[in-house]
Amino acid sequence: MSGGKRIPISNLQSFGQNPFAGLSSEGLPPAPEIQPGKDACQPVTDSSAPRKNRGRVDILRNTAHRGGKTVTVVTGFVGIGLPEKEKLAKAMQKSCGVGGTVKEGRIEIQGDKRTEVARILSEAGFRPVFAGG
Numbered sequence: 001m002s003g004g005k006r007i008p009i010s011n012l013q014s015f016g017q018n019p020f021a022g023l024s025s026e027g028l029p030p031a032p033e034i035q036p037g038k039d040a041c042q043p044v045t046d047s048s049a050p051r052k053n054r055g056r057v058d059i060l061r062n063t064a065h066r067g068g069k070t071v072t073v074v075t076g077f078v079g080i081g082l083p084e085k086e087k088l089a090k091a092m093q094k095s096c097g098v099g100g101t102v103k104e105g106r107i108e109i110q111g112d113k114r115t116e117v118a119r120i121l122s123e124a125g126f127r128p129v130f131a132g133g
Contacts, residue, residue, distance in 0.1 A: 054125040055079065059114050060132045072114050074107040074121070074128075092120050 060073040077085060082102065089107045093100045096116045100109040109117060118128040 052125050053127065056127045056129055057121055058131040059117055059121075059128050061112055061114060062132075069110070070112045072109040072112060072117055074109075074117060075105070077105065088120070088124060092117050095120055 055078045056076060057074055058076045060075065062071050062073050063069065074088075085102045085105070085107055089100050089102050089109070092107065092109050092113070096109060096111065096113040098110040098113065100107065102108075114130060118130070121128040
């Protein structure tokens with residue numbers, strides 16, 4: 001490519017200019033208002049609105065096939081995907097100070113942490129039910 005043609009750059013924009021400067025917001029809905037004093041990352045919610053019931057989940061204490069180690073297992077999720085289960089598992093791990101994972105649609109938390117897990121699920125709108133032993 002030593003003898004290739006060169007493209008003139010005199011008519012092109014330089015890299016320092018904003019490529020979005022020519023866009024207009026005509027026809028777009030207005031932006032939501034950000035209230036001062038509120039965290040911009042948190043969604044604005046009405047505190048008087050009741051929490052949505054997201055269904056029943058079962059909380060089990062399990063030791064089978066785990067070398068005698070106790071694991072808290074949360075099953076029975078309906079209508080939520082893997083990313084939300086991973087987010088819930090992360091919150092449970094952080095709150096309980098233990099490890100955990102999401103396997104085959106279940107959340108597994110190390111140790112007997114049923115009460116802490118039930119509190120987190122209640123805050124997320126689920127109805128936790130203690131099942132099994």
